[in-house]
Amino acid sequence: xxxxTASRIDDHRALRLWLRLFTCTQLIERRVRxxxxxxxxxxxxxxxxxxxxxRYPEGLKMNELSRHLMVTGGxxxxxxxxxxxxxxxxxxxxxxxxxxxxxxxxxxxRKAFAEMARTQEEWIVELLAGLSRKEHAELYKLLGRVKQVxxxxxx
Amino acid sequence: xxxxTASRIDDHRALRLWLRLFTCTQLIERRVRxxxxxxxxxxxxxxxxxxxxxRYPEGLKMNELSRHLMVTGGxxxxxxxxxxxxxxxxxxxxxxxxxxxxxxxxxxxRKAFAEMARTQEEWIVELLAGLSRKEHAELYKLLGRVKQVxxxxxx
DNA sequence: TCAAGATACTTTAGGCCTAATCTATTCGAG
DNA sequence: CTCGAATAGATTAGGCCTAAAGTATCTTGA
Numbered sequence: 001x002x003x004x005t006a007s008r009i010d011d012h013r014a015l016r017l018w019l020r021l022f023t024c025t026q027l028i029e030r031r032v033r034x035x036x037x038x039x040x041x042x043x044x045x046x047x048x049x050x051x052x053x054x055r056y057p058e059g060l061k062m063n064e065l066s067r068h069l070m071v072t073g074g075x076x077x078x079x080x081x082x083x084x085x086x087x088x089x090x091x092x093x094x095x096x097x098x099x100x101x102x103x104x105x106x107x108x109x110r111k112a113f114a115e116m117a118r119t120q121e122e123w124i125v126e127l128l129a130g131l132s133r134k135e136h137a138e139l140y141k142l143l144g145r146v147k148q149v150x151x152x153x154x155x
Numbered sequence: 156x157x158x159x160t161a162s163r164i165d166d167h168r169a170l171r172l173w174l175r176l177f178t179c180t181q182l183i184e185r186r187v188r189x190x191x192x193x194x195x196x197x198x199x200x201x202x203x204x205x206x207x208x209x210r211y212p213e214g215l216k217m218n219e220l221s222r223h224l225m226v227t228g229g230x231x232x233x234x235x236x237x238x239x240x241x242x243x244x245x246x247x248x249x250x251x252x253x254x255x256x257x258x259x260x261x262x263x264x265r266k267a268f269a270e271m272a273r274t275q276e277e278w279i280v281e282l283l284a285g286l287s288r289k290e291h292a293e294l295y296k297l298l299g300r301v302k303q304v305x306x307x308x309x310x
Numbered sequence: 311t312c313a314a315g316a317t318a319c320t321t322t323a324g325g326c327c328t329a330a331t332c333t334a335t336t337c338g339a340g
Numbered sequence: 341c342t343c344g345a346a347t348a349g350a351t352t353a354g355g356c357c358t359a360a361a362g363t364a365t366c367t368t369g370a
Contacts, residue, residue, distance in 0.1 A: 012276060012280070013288075013291055014276070014279045014280040014282075014283045014284075014291070015276050015279050015280070016295065017283060017291055017294060017295050017298075018183060018279045018283070020295060020298045020299065020302065021176075021179060021180055021183070021298060022180055022183075022184070023302060024176060024180075024298050024301045024302050024305065025176055025177055025179075025180040026225065027301075027302065027305045027306065028173060028176070028177075028305060029177070031305075033358095037358095043325070043326080044326095045325085045326065045327090061348075061349095062348070062349060062350095063347085063348060063349080070181065071326090071327070071328085072327070072328055072329075073348080073349065073350080074327080074328075074329085074330095074349090074350070074351070074352090075326070075327055075328075076349090077349070077350055077351085078325085078326070078327085078350095079325095079326080081350095082325090097335080097336075097347090097348075098334080098335060098336085098348095099333095099334060099335045099336070099347070099348040099349065100335095100347090100348055100349075101348085101349080121167060121169070121170050124169045124170050124173045125167070125169040125170070126308060127169075127304075127305055127308045128169045128172065128173070128301070128304065128305070128308075129169075129304070129308065130300075130303070130304025130307065130308065131300060131301065131304055133168075135297060135300060136168055136169070136172055138293070138297060139172060139294075139297040139298075139301070140171065140172050140175060142290060142293060142294045142297065143172075143175045143176055143179050143294075144175065145285075145286060145290060146179045146182075146283070146286065146294070147175065147178060147179055147182065148285070149282075149283065149284070149285025149286055150179065150182045150183060150186075150282055150283070151182065152285065153281060153282045153283075153284065153285065188328095192328095198355070198356080199356095200355085200356060200357090216318080216319095217318070217319060217320095218317085218318060218319080226356090226357070226358085227357070227358055227359075228318080228319065228320080229319085229320070229321075229322090229357085229358075229359085229360095230356070230357055230358075231319090232319070232320055232321085233320095233355085233356075233357085234355095234356080237355090252317090252318075252365080252366075253318095253364085253365060253366085254317070254318040254319065254364065254365045254366070255317090255318055255319080255365095256318090256319080
């Protein structure tokens with residue numbers, strides 16, 4: 001049972017598309033979360049944050065992390081704090097602006113992330129292995145359209 | 156800025172597809188959540204739960220709601236309790252099994268949901284209005300494939 | 311019959327997330 | 341230079357969500 005099958009309020013096209021999109025994302029996301037927990041005793045938000053820092057070895061400020069991850073600043077604080085306590089990231093003071101920090105992966109953080117990223121990609125590849133190259137490409141293109149029209153549409 | 160643009164750990168096909176899927180869902184979900192809050196002072200989980208009850212006028216047991224919504228039982232308790240307090244749903248005792256309740260929309264709940272559902276569908280239709288009928292159909296089909304292969308793939 | 315296990319639901323502890331508010335610092339117009 | 345506005349970040353209150361453990365009830369099989 002899932003929300004899409006369950007929730008046929010009506011037969012309308014756009015709504016059905018949205019529900020299916022939501023269901024697909026949820027199916028994949030759940031597995032990734034469960035596996036991150038089982039194998040690495042970590043969470044998706046922590047992984048996502050570390051993946052941003054991985055891309056920016058010089059570090060990111062809290063508000064940059066907030067924008068990249070599309071979450072509120074308070075939330076970033078709440079994820080960085082325990083990562084710092086675990087020794088995976090560090091806050092380096094920013095001489096130019098005493099209000100700001102620069103958050104970076106530590107050596108241990110880089111080591112841990114490299115391993116997790118490699119494994120996580122294997123999960124995704126495996127999960128989507130049933131799709132042909134053509135289906136991949138077509139879906140990627142159409143989702144690009146969704147992204148485009150959604151960002152254009154209103155508020 | 157969004158997670159997909161931001162997070163190009165590498166160039167691999169499946170991972171990029173997953174990130175884009177995630178981004179699209181998030182874009183739409185955020186708007187729906189924000190609008191439900193602004194216009195109806197409610198939340199997506201509450202809306203989803205009510206939409207299940209709308210489909211089953213005779214009511215659903217807590218564990219049925221749990222399965223339909225794909226969330227834990229404890230979570231269902233946490234959503235039903237305040238809805239009940241607000242007079243939108245009611246717990247009817249189940250004579251056949253004194254452990255169970257049957258949760259139903261109240262008259263007020265039906266009235267509120269009908270209005271919200273109508274409006275929410277308008278938002279989705281509007282948000283996806285930029286897609287052609289053909290794109291809709293193709294995307295729906297491909298997401299069906301994702302659902303299929305994902306559910307088939309392992310654990 | 312009746313005890314062991316299963317089932318329905320709730321509770322608890324803990325993490326994620328937001329909006330709103332707070333503190334400290336910087337910027338910028340006069 | 342200085343004061344008000346903007347900005348960086350942290351904190352708080354509150355809702356969602358999970359896993360695990362707890363309570364009450366039902367079922368089943370010896």
